[in-house]
Amino acid sequence: MKILHLVFHPDLKESRVNRIWKEQLEESGKITTSRDIYLEYPDFQIDIEKEQQFLLEHDRIIIQFPMYWWSVTPLLKKWFDDVLQYQFAYGNKGDKLKGKDMQIITSVGGQAKNYNGFHMFASVPELLKPMQLTANLAKMNYAQPLYMFNADACSDEEVKKFGENWVELIDDPRRGDGLKYTNEKLHSELIDVYQQLGLD
Numbered sequence: 001m002k003i004l005h006l007v008f009h010p011d012l013k014e015s016r017v018n019r020i021w022k023e024q025l026e027e028s029g030k031i032t033t034s035r036d037i038y039l040e041y042p043d044f045q046i047d048i049e050k051e052q053q054f055l056l057e058h059d060r061i062i063i064q065f066p067m068y069w070w071s072v073t074p075l076l077k078k079w080f081d082d083v084l085q086y087q088f089a090y091g092n093k094g095d096k097l098k099g100k101d102m103q104i105i106t107s108v109g110g111q112a113k114n115y116n117g118f119h120m121f122a123s124v125p126e127l128l129k130p131m132q133l134t135a136n137l138a139k140m141n142y143a144q145p146l147y148m149f150n151a152d153a154c155s156d157e158e159v160k161k162f163g164e165n166w167v168e169l170i171d172d173p174r175r176g177d178g179l180k181y182t183n184e185k186l187h188s189e190l191i192d193v194y195q196q197l198g199l200d
């Protein structure tokens with residue numbers, strides 16, 4: 001599986017969390033191509049053909065960004081607007097991304113209790129819904145999103161722990177089938193619980 005890793009952080013040099021994760025994923029040797037998109041397009045003038053070519057050449061697209069104002073960073077929004085064109089990503093002949101996986105990774109500054117989905121709160125998967133719908137439109141497989149709360153206050157060790165877990169998951173082909181993957185994971189976790197309780 002060829003994996004394209006696109007990082008949309010406005011200043012990756014000054015970043016802590018996203019820079020650590022990018023390094024961990026690169027060092028894993030599992031990523032085919034890893035890119036810092038803000039570094040490539042400081043003027044926001046995206047080379048559409050180049051971006052489309054990268055997409056065509058890979059099977060799984062990882063999109064990584066820090067959550068800003070409950071949303072994506074501005075260059076990521078523009079990247080979607082510019083690159084996912086009619087008759088490329090959607091339209092009657094727009095099936096170029098069909099069957100590829102979209103994997104979101106995001107760092108969230110707020111705490112989990114403020115993302116519980118209740119009342120005036122929203123959950124992270126709810127906030128990422130536009131990307132899930134984009135994946136649907138492009139006939140891509142939307143993998144279960146990976147995210148970490150408390151991104152500004154947590155320790156480097158915690159950040160690295162998340163990164164280590166994600167390195168394990170990142171090339172797992174089952175993640176392309178979100179429902180099956182979640183069911184299997186839930187099942188194996190339940191088996192562990194049964195074993196711990198001596199009920200197996």
Ligand SMILES: Cc1cc2nc3c(=O)[nH]c(=O)nc-3n(C[C@H](O)[C@H](O)[C@H](O)COP(=O)(O)O)c2cc1C
Pocket residue numbers: 009014015016017018019066067068069070071107108109110111151152
């Ligand atoms: C302009 C801006 C907007 C932000 N908006 C949010 C937000 O809506 N919700 C949230 O939980 N954190 C928010 N944060 C915190 C960032 O998500 C956090 O700083 C980032 O994930 C840390 O990653 P980094 O170390 O790679 O920069 C915001 C930060 C900035 C700079």
